[in-house]
Amino acid sequence: MKLANRLVLILGDQLDLQGAALRNFKHETDEIIMIESANEAQYVWTHKAKIALFLSSMRHFAKTLEDQKYPLTYIKESPLSIIEVLRQQILQKNISHLVCIEPGEWRLRKSIEALATELNIELEILEDEHFYCSPQEFKNWVADKKEIRLEYFYRLMRKTHQILIDADGNPEGGQWNFDQDNRKPYPKKGPGLIDAPKSFEPDEITQEVLDFVSKTYKEHPGSLDHFNWAVTREQALESLQYFIDYRLRHFGMYQDAMWTNTPFGWHSVISSALNLKLLNPREVIAAVMLAWKKDPSLELSNIEGFTRQILGWREFVRGMYYLDMPQMAQDNFYEHQRALPKWYWTGQTQMACMQDAIGQTLQYGYAHHIQRLMVTGNFALLAEILPSQVCDWYLAVYVDAIEWVELPNTAGMALFANGGRFTSKPYIASGAYIKRMSNYCGTCKYKPDVRFGESACPITTLYWNFLIKHRAQFEASPRTRLMTANLKRISDSDQLSIQEHAKVLLNNLDDL
Numbered sequence: 001m002k003l004a005n006r007l008v009l010i011l012g013d014q015l016d017l018q019g020a021a022l023r024n025f026k027h028e029t030d031e032i033i034m035i036e037s038a039n040e041a042q043y044v045w046t047h048k049a050k051i052a053l054f055l056s057s058m059r060h061f062a063k064t065l066e067d068q069k070y071p072l073t074y075i076k077e078s079p080l081s082i083i084e085v086l087r088q089q090i091l092q093k094n095i096s097h098l099v100c101i102e103p104g105e106w107r108l109r110k111s112i113e114a115l116a117t118e119l120n121i122e123l124e125i126l127e128d129e130h131f132y133c134s135p136q137e138f139k140n141w142v143a144d145k146k147e148i149r150l151e152y153f154y155r156l157m158r159k160t161h162q163i164l165i166d167a168d169g170n171p172e173g174g175q176w177n178f179d180q181d182n183r184k185p186y187p188k189k190g191p192g193l194i195d196a197p198k199s200f201e202p203d204e205i206t207q208e209v210l211d212f213v214s215k216t217y218k219e220h221p222g223s224l225d226h227f228n229w230a231v232t233r234e235q236a237l238e239s240l241q242y243f244i245d246y247r248l249r250h251f252g253m254y255q256d257a258m259w260t261n262t263p264f265g266w267h268s269v270i271s272s273a274l275n276l277k278l279l280n281p282r283e284v285i286a287a288v289m290l291a292w293k294k295d296p297s298l299e300l301s302n303i304e305g306f307t308r309q310i311l312g313w314r315e316f317v318r319g320m321y322y323l324d325m326p327q328m329a330q331d332n333f334y335e336h337q338r339a340l341p342k343w344y345w346t347g348q349t350q351m352a353c354m355q356d357a358i359g360q361t362l363q364y365g366y367a368h369h370i371q372r373l374m375v376t377g378n379f380a381l382l383a384e385i386l387p388s389q390v391c392d393w394y395l396a397v398y399v400d401a402i403e404w405v406e407l408p409n410t411a412g413m414a415l416f417a418n419g420g421r422f423t424s425k426p427y428i429a430s431g432a433y434i435k436r437m438s439n440y441c442g443t444c445k446y447k448p449d450v451r452f453g454e455s456a457c458p459i460t461t462l463y464w465n466f467l468i469k470h471r472a473q474f475e476a477s478p479r480t481r482l483m484t485a486n487l488k489r490i491s492d493s494d495q496l497s498i499q500e501h502a503k504v505l506l507n508n509l510d511d512l
Ligand SMILES: Cc1cc2nc3c(=O)[nH]c(=O)nc-3n(C[C@H](O)[C@H](O)[C@H](O)COP(=O)(O)OP(=O)(O)OC[C@H]3O[C@@H](n4cnc5c(N)ncnc54)[C@H](O)[C@@H]3O)c2cc1C
Pocket: 267, 268, 269, 270, 271, 272, 274, 275, 309, 310, 313, 314, 315, 317, 367, 368, 369, 370, 372, 373, 377, 394, 395, 398, 400, 401, 402, 405, 406, 407, 409, 410, 413, 414
């Protein structure tokens, strides 16, 4: 038996043959290990489609490695944790050197480090090259900043990587930001015909995974009926090209719009492929720039809007994650303690907006950004839910959820749990916003403009209640003063009725 002394651990979200882990691989002495661990599917109550996506993508990647004659130990369906399996394997194989790319979850990095110390082996943690900005570069950027804001980071990324910068070094089109063009609701008649994102019929490997998941995790949330995600690099590239050819054109304008039975809108639906590292953000940006060059009828506002998501937000939240962990997972600025309503796991609520956003989440493992931020996230903040329960839910139900991206978005952006470390104000809105951006309210039993009483929209009641409760905090900042200014138009007695109605709602969240 060949004794490997260098073991390369490839985690389920590190599926790139060109990645740093395999760059200096020596076939004579090195060995790869991949581990399917039940623990990873169970530490939060994971959506079946997310489990299936990870397992199928890992098995396809393993097949590619085997086809290319890499020495691979693939541990299938282990009931043990990744760390327990690793310990066994390291001891059995007499490993002296463990290599892995920076894990996307803090707890995993810490436990790998602890294992290496316990077994007294060398540990090499390599940079994840699927980002433009390393955690250290981000830390350096933050060092002299009074306020950490996306906008300035994004401009730096644009300049550093010469993306959408003209020959004179200025932003293309003369401005950095076209957000005001990218916030339109769908036309009153609805979104019309939308080209569905590229989908893929399950092959033999995926089918075997789907059978396994539906048997083993039958009590877990979500459905496998619509499982058609990209699970290989080739499919991920096809999804990207399909988006660019057919859907990018309308992405920007309608990126905040919502409509019933329109789960994907004009969004790219490539986050899971990016996060599993089947795609590299550099090739995504390059493909978008090429498309723009070839087709000048693609609007700059659209191209900039998409670039901002990948080069701006995606990089920014990752930087924040490594900067602020482990504190980020503990933060609870408003000291909210309520339990997550049970219907977050079933979609069975009378609020049409929540029903739609959660319903499609359970069907597909997907909701777009505004559904996550301004529907389920907004409600969770206004309903004073304990941040850790909300974060666990997001981590469980979205196929693209890995902690480095889920946690800053949920705790930092949606819940303001870190007190605005990187946002200037809480993202809260009443039913009026949802009415403006969707058709949800039309079929809802509640009325978005009614603030209290039986027909009042719970989101509207809780919004005003939140503003009344935190009035002093909102008034202290010029960015939020305007929000409480509107309170002056509500009489004292109506404010009292709002608070009383809110108290009833908050004590009976499961019944909404
Ligand atoms: C509460 C909350 C939780 C979220 N959890 C996750 C998560 O677990 N995983 C995840 O990938 N995204 C998360 N997001 C960000 C965003 O909602 C998803 O990236 C996006 O909806 C994925 O769909 P898409 O590929 O169609 O994206 P598009 O809207 O087409 O955007 C293109 C790409 O930009 C990137 N992107 C856009 N917005 C963000 C953002 N805020 N942060 C990081 N990257 C972004 C993604 O890679 C995305 O694929 C979360 C947002 C919120 C508000």
